[in-house]
Amino acid sequence: MVLKVTAFIVLVSVVVNSQQPAFNDDVLGLIFFKAGLSDPNAKLQSWSSDDNDPCNWLGVKCDPTTYRVTELHLDGLALSGHVGRGLLRLQFLQILSLSKNNLTGTVNSELSHIGSLRVIDLRENCLSGSIPDEFFAQCGSLRSVSFARNNLTGQLPGSLSSCSKLVEANFSSNRISGRLPSGIWYLRSLQSFDISGNLLEGEMPDGMSNLYDLRLIDLRNNRFSGRIPGDIGNCSHLKSVDFSDNYFHGDLPDSMRRLGSCSSIGLRGNSLRGQVPDWIGELRSLESLDLSANNLSGGIPFSLGNLQLLRELNLSMNMFTGALPQSMANCYSLLAIDVSHNLLTGNVPSWISGNKLMGSLQVLDLSSNALYGEIPSDIGVLSSLVLFNMSRNRLFGSIPASIGGLKTSKVIDLSSNLLNGSIPSEIGGAVSLKKLKLQRNFLSGKIPVQIVNCSSLIVLNLSRNNLSGSIPPAISILSNLEYVDLSLNDLTGSLPKELANLSQLVFFNISHNHLCGELPLGGFFNTIPTSSVSGNPSLCGSVVNRSCPAVHNKPIVLNPNSRGSTGGPSPNHQRKKIVFSISALIAIGAAAFIVICVVAITVLNIHVRSSMSRAPVALTLSGGEDFSFSPNNDPNYGKLVMFSGDADFVGGTQALLNKDCELGRGGFGTVYRTILRDGLSVAIKKLTISSLVKSRDEFEREVKKLGKIRHHNLVALEGYYWTPSLQLLIYEFVSSGSLYKHLHEPDRSCLSWKQRFVVILGMAKGLAYLHRMNIIHYNLKSTNVLIDCSGEPKVGDFGLARLLPTLDHCVLSSKIQSALGYMAPEFACKTVKITTKSDVYGYGVLVLEVITGKKPVEYMEDDVVVLCDMIRGALEDRRVEECIDGRLRSNFPAEEAIPVIKLGLICASQVPSNRPDMEEVVNILELIQCPSEGHEELE
Incomplete structure (x- = not known):
């Protein structure tokens, strides 16, 4: 009301003082428009109602003859408020550009009454609601329109097809839904069309070939389905095509071969x-x-x-x-090559070194294939390389010294290979390194002290090798270190006390080495988990619950029997000599006995391995069950299949299921951890639903489908084992445990808000990918979400219900009873079809669990608290911030946390149709996420 009164006073003032003949309507319109804005930086101070014309005002351009406003450019001035009706007086306005402000409200349909408008740019504001269909009713002059990066909803107006002279249209990064209007393909002047980052769906309408002049089309991050338009090749001027992250299927249309001018295809x-x-x-x-x-x-x-x-x-x-x-x-022009996560075989290609492309290549990712061979000895010629990833292949040989020539590399990942030899001291030449990952190899020797030259290092993972010697004290100089894993090596000596000065540490694992002495005191080491230091019997300190021995000065021992240099030895002294001689003989005898035993055991091992290689091996499980492995696929024996390479287990296949390595139990089976011969850990799930599992052919068919599912936020299925009485699934091993442990185990460090958001978004992306593959999880819970070493979530146990002969409600309920609180209400109703929306419910509960740190159902002394109900009540009472995990100590952005809580409640709606799809959830989360929050991954 105050704003309206102010505007009225200003207008009266203008009218009173507008007796000068040169005064025009544009001054009145712009002053009226300004009155509806908030200008915190006083950028519009030059706009005065005393002026005869606005042509010298900031952002205003006029026709030099008529002094009427033709262009208004107010981009990036932090203006807020509404796009007011005052602009309607600017009847000669051709360009209206108000981008990168904080303008709110709905799109004013009356702007179309400015018949001279050629450009409308309202991108990157906070406009909401739908675009009125009448907005484009009078768009005969319109050449360019952009509403990108707002909060617009509703459908794309069908009237857009009447803008016959439209050259550029950008509606990206909104929440526009529905189908694409078929008339869009009749905008024959259209050259650029961007509707990426919305919720548009359905198949593409026919007629794309009408857009003869189309240069750019961007449909990515929507929900379009069907096939890529077969006539796309008729748009022969296309320079850029991006249909990424949709549901398109089928082959690449043959007409695309005619896109000879195209420079980018996504x-x-x-x-x-x-x-x-x-x-x-x-x-x-x-x-x-x-x-x-x-x-x-x-x-x-x-x-x-x-x-x-x-x-x-x-x-x-x-x-x-x-x-x-x-x-x-x-x-020759390549800057980035990524062929990771395929089934590629053969030698490491020789062309990655020694030709013209080496001088410019910045990204080389050949990871997660079955490539073999040695790392090229001249790899250092890749002087511009920023990311170098050859992990999870079958590389052998040593790491070449030339790796020190990668002076611009930020990531070097050679993990999970068969590399041997030592880590070259030249690694210190890679001075820009942020992540060095060499885990799961056969590297030996010492950790080179030259690594201290990599002063930007954040991640150092050398675990699961044969490294020896002590931990260099110089590592404590690497002040940016956040993640260090030196576990499962042969390191000796004491831990440098200076490590306590590493203020950024969030993970430090030295377990299963031969380290001794007292643990450092202070900083991260005051709360280091016991599991991170276990397997070092000689370590002491409060964390390992082992007191350190007191330090005493070495005593001075005098010989009371000494009689000077001329005196002979006493009888006692002679007895001591005899005793010492006997002790020495015993020691020599014991040493000889140990040597004989070692030789004997070695001979026996060679004999056993020789026998195992000549005959099928009967495997005895710790639970008393037998299963067999035969290379001949005899039906009486088991069948072991790995999707990528052969499995060679440490200790033979007998070590597949070891009760000492049990990781957990769930509704579908028990999980064990074991190690392959190449040092890679895997997780083995022993299914406990044998009586319900499909036939062998059906089982194998379904498992192979699941084995093809590959996504950064899903646990990869690596292989399987089958007998009529026993079925095993072989998964990748995720090192940092389950989400449940991170949230609810007291010895875990508290997850920050940033880490929790990464988990929430990653789970959503993983589930969205599953649903895109037409797979329902059925069993979502925090114990089935694993966290990798970089903090990224990986959803596991997906698709196991497909192994059952029928999706029987009773069977599912009995198998998922452990998921109390996560189960959607429709599981209790036999007449309601189970769909992907059932997963969305479980995801919503998981979101609330991550944010609150509370379990879905908690049993108190005289009450049962259901998490969803508790938060809904708090939301109604405007107490929702009180629900956020108290361990965050209010260190969280409320503008992110509260919308995420609300999204979780929507996902956990009792009515399936009220829940969003997971693709929509991903889009909403990306909109919620504050732009200033970077998410640099550790992995």
């Missing part, structure tokens, strides 16, 4: 299948090709070598087989 995160056609090499203008996270198979086309302008190639997370083609040596 089809990531769909369900495309089949092989990449050879004609891809005909697109000679391509600079960026992203086909990652699909179901593409077959070999990588040799014709890729024709793309000499190609700068970025991403084929990761598919099912490509064979070797990387030698022809790629001709791709």
Whole structure:
């Protein structure tokens, strides 16, 4: 009301003082428009009602002849308020640009009454509601419109198709839903169309070939389905195509071979299948090709070598087989290559060193394949490399000294290979390193002290090797260290006390070494978990509950029998000599006995291994069960299958199930940890639903489908074992335990808000990917969400219900009883179909559990507290902030936390149709996330 009165006074003042003949309507309109704004930085101070015209005002441009306003540019001035009706007086306005402000309210449909408007730019504001259909009713002059990065909802107006002269349209990063209007393809002047980051769905309407002049089309991050339009190749002027993160399926349409002018194609995160056609090499203008996270198979086309302008190639997370083609040596312009998470085999390609592309390559990711060979000895010529990842392959040999030449590399990951030799001291030359990951190899020797030259190091993982010697005290100089894992090595000596000065540490694991002495005092070491120091019997301190021996001065011992230099030895002295001689003989005898035993055991081991290699092995489980493994696939024996390479278990296959290595039990089985011969840990799930499991053929068919599921936030299924009476599933091992342990075990350090948001968003992305693959989890709970060493969540136990002959409600209920509090209400109703919305309910409960640190159902002395009900009540009483985990000590952004709580409650709605889809949840979370919050991963 005060604002309106102020505006009225200003307008009266203008009218009273507007007797000068040069005064025009634009002054009145702009002053009225200004009255509806908040201008915290006084940027519009120059706007005065005393002026005859506004042509010298900030952001205003006029026609030099008529002095009427033609352009209004007020971008990035931190203005707030509404886009008021005062602008309607600017009847000669051609460009209206109010981007990057804090404008609120709905889109004013009356702006269309300014018939001269050619450009409307309202991107990056806080506009809400839907775009009125009449907004584009009179758009004959409109050339460019942008509402990107607002909070708009509703459908895309069908009237947009009447803007016959429209050249550019951008509605990206909103919450616009519904289908794409079919008339959109009749905007024959359209050159750029961006609707990415919305909730649009359905198949693409026919007629895309009408857009002869289209240069850019961006549909990524929506829910479009069906096939990629078959006539897309008729848009022959296309420069950039991005259909990533939708539900498109089928093959690449053959007409795409006509996109000879296209420089960028992005089809990531769909369900495309089949092989990449050879004609891809005909697109000679391509600079960026992203086909990652699909179901593409077959070999990588040799014709890729024709793309000499190609700068970025991403084929990761598919099912490509064979070797990387030698022809790629001709791709001289490459800056980034990512072919990780495929089924590639063969030698490490020779072309990654010694040719022209080496000088510019910045990203080389060949991880998670089955490549073998040695790391090129001249790898250091990759002088511009920022990320170097060859982890999870079958590389052997030593790490070349030339690795020190990677002076710009921030990540070097060679983990989970068969590398041996020592860590070269030249590693200190990689002075920009932030993450060095060499775990799960056979490296020996000492940790090089030169690593101190990597002053930016955040992550250091050398675990599961054969490293010896002491931990260099110089490591304490690396003040940025957050994550250190030196576990499962042969390190000796005491821990440097200076390690307590590492103020950024959140993880430090030295377990299972031969370290001794007192643990450092102060900083992170005051609360270090016992598991991080276990397996070092000679360590002492309060953490290991072992007191350190007191330090005493060495006593001076005098010989009371001494008689000077001329005196002979006493009888007592002679007896001591005899005793000492006997002790020495005993020691020598004991040593000889030990040597004989070692030799005998070695001979026996060789004999046993020889016997095992000649015959099928009967495996005895710790629970008393037997199963057999035969390479001949005899039906009387078990069948062990690994999806990527062969399994060679430490201690033989007898070590598959060891009760001492039990990790946990769930509704579908018991999980054990075991180690492969190459040092890689895996998790073995022994299914306890044998009587209900499908036949062998059905079981194998379903398991192989699950084995193809690959996503950063899902636990990967690596293989399986089958007999009629026993079924095992072999998973990747996730080192940092379950989400349940991180939230509820008292010896765990408290998760920060940033870490919790990463977990919430990562779980959503993993589930969204599952649902895209038409897989319902059925068994969501915090014990089935694992946290990797970088803090990223990995959802496990997905799809196991597919192994049952029928999705019987009673069976499911009995198997998921441990998930009390996570189960959607429809599980109790046999007439309601179980859909992906049942997972959304469990996810909503998980969100609330992560934020509050409380279990879904808690039993008090005289009451039972249901988490969802408690938070709903707090929300109604405006006490929702009180529900956030008290251990955060109010150190959380309320503008993120409260919307996330509300989103969790919506997901946990009692009515399935009221719950959003997981793709929508991901989009909402990304909108909620504060832009200033970076999420640099540790992994």
